[in-house]
Each structure stands twice: as structure tokens, then as C-alpha cells.
Amino acid sequence: MRFNTKASLAALALLTTTPMMAHASSLHTKWEQFKAGRAFRHLSADGQRAMADIVQARETLAAGKTDAAIPALYDAQKRLTAAGKAETKFNAAESQLQPAPQHPASPDHTPATTPTTWIPVGGEFIATETLAPEKKAAVATANGQLKAGQTDQAAQTMQVVGEDADFIVALAPLAQTQGALNRATVFTEGKQASEAVAALDQILNGLVFVSEDFAESAMPDHGKAPAKSSH
Template identity: 70%
Template structure:
């Protein structure tokens, strides 16, 4: 997943105006279950990724001054996302990747538990779905991107079991580090180096075909989240 591919993938999964591996989600998509899954998306994390995308586009145009506010916003929102109950801790090797969005070439899944922020979501249906179900999925994805999780869950009631939920995850500390480097480069008027740091953020997004909320609990004070037993 090089930059162009990752840019399209991340932008496509950004919810709330937007990769952790586990069992594929073939739920009945009842309103309660869908809402529960969607509510585990991080609004601050999603907006932070939009800030990253916006800053990179500005930097690629050589406009360092214009990129600084977006980088500051991304840092602030990631800090908030790291304190919210949508974050969870797990080793990347304990998670299952979504086949629709393969990892970047050369990416090696980490074995050390890290903090993950769910930064995007997308519903995927098979090509054999009836037209009305395809239309419902398209509408639900539009609603997700607008942050309308309850409406998206309502829309999906007509789809039944014929859908998967793909979630985009970013590792908190490496992402914060890359954005900090990008900010330093931007303030020093080095747009190419700053853009390269943000590319690392996009390339390191992990896409998973699961409902993380069904398998991983958010950490509580003084503890780390671990995969729940089913």
C-alpha cells in the first residue's frame, strides 16, 4: 500500500467527515450490533487522519505555513483519542487484516502490544447482492463518513448478514511521532521531508475485517486490554 493507494484507502474509510486482526464480521446487522460496532470508531482519531491528509496535500504544494494549523489539530485530536474509550491495546500480530486492503510492501506486523485508534470504517458487500442492498450499503457508508453512526446502523438493517465491516486502525505513539517530525520539518520550511513523515502515517494504517468491539475491550486504568475469549 504505497502512498497513492493508502491515501485512497484511508480517505475512503474516513468516517466523521473521514489498518488489528480478528474474526470476519458476518453479523445479522441488527441495529444494536451495528451501532455498537460503529460507536467504537474514534471521532477524534478520524478527524486527525483528515488533518493528516489535508496537511500532506498542502505540503505537496509547497505551502508550509498553510499546513501548520492542520498538523497542530492532528496532534491535539490524537492526544484526545488516546484518552478515549475507543482506544485499545493489542499486538498487531494478534489482529486479522482485511484482504480488501493489503498492508504496504515490506510492512512487518509488530509483536509488541501498542495502543490502537480506530480511525475509519467501511461496510463491504459482495458483488452478488441485490441492488437494493448495494444501495443501502452505499448510503450507510455515506452516513458513516458524515459521522451519522445511528443512521448508518438503521440503513443496514435491510442488508442482513451479507456485509463485512472493515476498520482502519493507526498505532497511536508511532503516528504521534511521525506527526511531530512533520511539524518540526514544516516549521523549518522543509515541505518534502514533512510530507514524507506524513506518508509514513498513511502507509502504516492497518485495515482489519472485524468488529474490534466484539473481541477487544478498551483498557481500564492501570490495565491493558487483551483479546476477549469467545
């Protein structure tokens, strides 16, 4: 799908510049900016923040700090609920998904056996083997920013990389994720840190990564800017 749209996107960039300024570098810059924005529009703002909360809570629980992990778990619950009400989601059986070969599922992944609601909770850039070292470093930085829910910063970082990286989207099964999060919260409130960590690991192991093209085809109406994350 991406290669079919490149020419039209280049034409769009041309139309947004004056004839005197429509040189190769300005077209290339506009293409990079548009591509980054287009990729991130597939993500759920609340879903991203919920996953960042879950990762934060897991790190805190792994250190044995149950009380300190509770606020992040509560925030994750609220944000997952908001993500489930937003438009950036779709329903499908897991067998209908097309996992990205660049990021296979965890060895501990348990497939969802019934149709479920999938939330795009994160993304990752995959650098090509021939990418220059400084661009590979930028990709690594952008991926770290995405994991922290810093989408705007990641888009800025990726402007130096442009078309030389693919974008894959992390999908979370909503009901299963909420169930595991609720269990983790109960365990945390009961001071059972190891059991809570195991429940959060179920969430992380349940993620399925798909290509940007698949996400676009599964959510065809989501070409508009994402909603702001709730707080």
C-alpha cells in the same frame, strides 16, 4: 460473531415495536440501523477527526502550501492526544492482530515490533460482489463520508444497504503515529513540504485493517455511544 447475534438482535427489534407494526420491513429497518450504530461504536471520534486532519494536511503539503497545512497538523496532534486518553483503544502486539483479507496492509507497511496502543481511527464498508449498483454506490458514498469523519451521515447512507456489506476497522499505532506526526509538523514549520509528506505517508502506511468482529473482541467494553470529538 455476527451470525451468532443476528437472532437476538431481531428479537430486540421485535420488542421495540408494537405487535401491529412488527412486520418484516420494520424489523429489517431496525436491524440495519442497529448494525450501523454498532459498527461505528468501535471507532474513536477524536481518532477519526485526527486522520481526517492528517489527510487534509497531506493534500495541502503535496500542493507545496506549508503554512496552510500547519492548522490541520496542530489539530491532529490535539485530537490524537485526546484519543489516547479515551477508552476506545486497546494494547496489543501487531502479531496479535488479525488483518482483514479485504484490505491488506500497504506494501510500505512497517510492522510494530513491540506491544503498542491501537486507536480505531476509521472504518470502511466492503460491498459484496452481488450487491445492486445503487447499493454499491451507497457504500462508496458512505466510505467517503467515513474518511471525512462524518459518521452520522455515513450511518444514514448505509441504511439502504443493510446487511449486504461488511465493516472493517482501521487501527493506528498511537505512539508511532504521534511520532510521525510530530516529525511532519517540524518539517512543515521548516518549509520542507516533501519531507513532511513522507512523514504523513508513514502514518497512512502504518494502518492495519481488522474485521468488526475482531475490534469488538479486542474492545469488549465499548458498547456504549462514542465520545464527542474534541475541537
